Amino acid sequence: RSKFEGKNQYQIYSPMMNVNSLKMFTLKNDLKKAIVNEEFLVYFQPRINPKTFEITGAEALIRWKHPKWGIVSPNEFISLAEETGLITNLGEWLIKQVCKQIMGWKGRKLNFKKISINISSLQLFQIDFVDKILAIIKEQNINPQWLEFEITESVIIDREEQVLRTLSELKNVGISIALDDFGTGYSSLNYLRKIPCDIVKIDKSFISDIEVNKETFDILEATINLCKKLNKSVVIEGIETTHQLSIIQKLNCQEFQGYLCSKPLEEDQYIKFLQKGEWMSRGTEGQVQCPS
Ligand code: C2E
Ligand code: MG
Ligand code: MG
Ligand code: MG
Numbered sequence: 510r511s512k513f514e515g516k517n518q519y520q521i522y523s524p525m526m527n528v529n530s531l532k533m534f535t536l537k538n539d540l541k542k543a544i545v546n547e548e549f550l551v552y553f554q555p556r557i558n559p560k561t562f563e564i565t566g567a568e569a570l571i572r573w574k575h576p577k578w579g580i581v582s583p584n585e586f587i588s589l590a591e592e593t594g595l596i597t598n599l600g601e602w603l604i605k606q607v608c609k610q611i612m613g614w615k616g617r618k619l620n621f622k623k624i625s626i627n628i629s630s631l632q633l634f635q636i637d638f639v640d641k642i643l644a645i646i647k648e649q650n651i652n653p654q655w656l657e658f659e660i661t662e663s664v665i666i667d668r669e670e671q672v673l674r675t676l677s678e679l680k681n682v683g684i685s686i687a688l689d690d691f692g693t694g695y696s697s698l699n700y701l702r703k704i705p706c707d708i709v710k711i712d713k714s715f716i717s718d719i720e721v722n723k724e725t726f727d728i729l730e731a732t733i734n735l736c737k738k739l740n741k742s743v744v745i746e747g748i749e750t751t752h753q754l755s756i757i758q759k760l761n762c763q764e765f766q767g768y769l770c771s772k773p774l775e776e777d778q779y780i781k782f783l784q785k786g787e788w789m790s791r792g793t794e795g796q797v798q799c800p801s
Contacts, residue, residue, distance in 0.1 A: 533589070535577065536575070536578070536585065537592075539575065540586065540599075541595060543573060544595060544599055544602060547602070548573060548576070549571055549606075550571070550573075551569050551572075551603060551610065552569070553567040553568070553569060553570070553624070553774055554771060554773040555766070555774075555779070555782055555788065556568065556765070557765055559754060559757055559758050560758060562787050564788065565622055565763070566764075567624055567779060568627075568773075569603065569624050569626050570773045571587075571599075573586055587629070600628065600629055601632075604645055605645055605649070608645055610776060611624055612650065612651065619780060619783050620783065621783055623654065623655050623657055624655060625658070626659065627659045627689065628659065630664040630672070634667070636671075639675060639678045642684070643682065646682075652683075653682050653684045654683050656684045658679060658684055658686055659688075659689040660686065660687070661688070661690050661694070662690075662694045662697060663694070664704075665700065665703060676704065676705050686706045686707055687744070688708070688709050689710045690712045691709045691732075692714070692715055693712045707742060708744060709732075710745075711732060711743060711744070711745050711762075713747020713767075714747075715729050715745075716745060716748060717747065719757075720752055726756065733761050743761070744766065745757050745766070745767075747768075748767030748769045770788050
């Protein structure tokens with residue numbers, strides 16, 4: 510489907526629509542205007558070293574502050590933005606916004622380490638994507654090592670050669686590349702071989718039954734060993750319980766993300782989190798003890 514196909518495409522409202530399709534319908538029609546009006550917010554979810562509890566960075570996660578529907582999750586509008594081709598504008602807005610925010614943090618001497626940003630394949634398909642990124646980092650005075658781009662294996666299903674070239678160029682600039690949602694696709698090992706990534710983010714579906722399923726644990730352990738052999742750093746997503754954390758602490762994984770530590774936070778709250786310097790023991794109920 511051409512990325513321009515959706516641009517002048519209007520859907521007709523019919524009274525048969527239920528609330529959910531009405532929502533999708535209005536979101537799709539409102540998207541273009543929302544980008545112009547900057548109705549979006551960036552949340553940040555901390556990434557933590559499971560052994561030292563140090564903050565290693567955060568993932569930027571977009572939200573839409575819709576005038577009628579309130580805070581809308583990316584699961585509800587990213588695919589609409591991809592269908593209409595607007596994801597390239599939205600994605601560029603987000604990168605600029607994150608860069609502005611981290612320059613503000615730099616000014617306040619906050620030790621944010623790095624921020625990872627989800628990049629859609631349509632963004633990587635843009636011939637001038639690397640030039641756009643170079644222009645943003647130059648204009649905002651950003652050190653590329655503060656940035657990490659998260660991609661999924663689907664990025665190289667089409668235009669493989671072009672995408673691989675773009676990824677290598679980004680790496681040469683100093684931006685790290687993370688392979689997101691690892692393990693959920695169809696031929697993950699092949700992608701692991703092809704995509705020049707520095708970091709592998711293991712999908713949360715591998716964590717959800719780790720406490721009860723020995724096979725899940727074995728696959729996770731073997732995957733982490735494989736990543737280590739390939740010199741890739743591992744992030745585990747979706748840690749929700751202290752038990753899950755204690756299990757992954759035995760593995761060779763460098764970072765985790767999950768509700769146990771924190772949900773994605775608005776900028777103000779994330780700054781408070783950063784100012785504490787590390788993720789502290791939650792104290793009550795003797796839950797998670799800070800090791801130091
Ligand atoms: P993702 O990149 O895999 O991001 C992780 C998602 O898992 C986030 O959902 C996060 O809130 C959620 N999560 C984190 N810890 C836990 C946990 O312990 N348990 C559970 N159940 N979930 C957890 P979110 O923010 O709703 O984002 C959903 C997806 O939308 C992201 O998945 C990503 O694919 C996409 N997305 C978000 N922001 C952007 C963006 O700026 N650009 C693009 N292209 N996609 C984005
Ligand atoms: Mg991600
Ligand atoms: Mg994702
Ligand atoms: Mg993910």
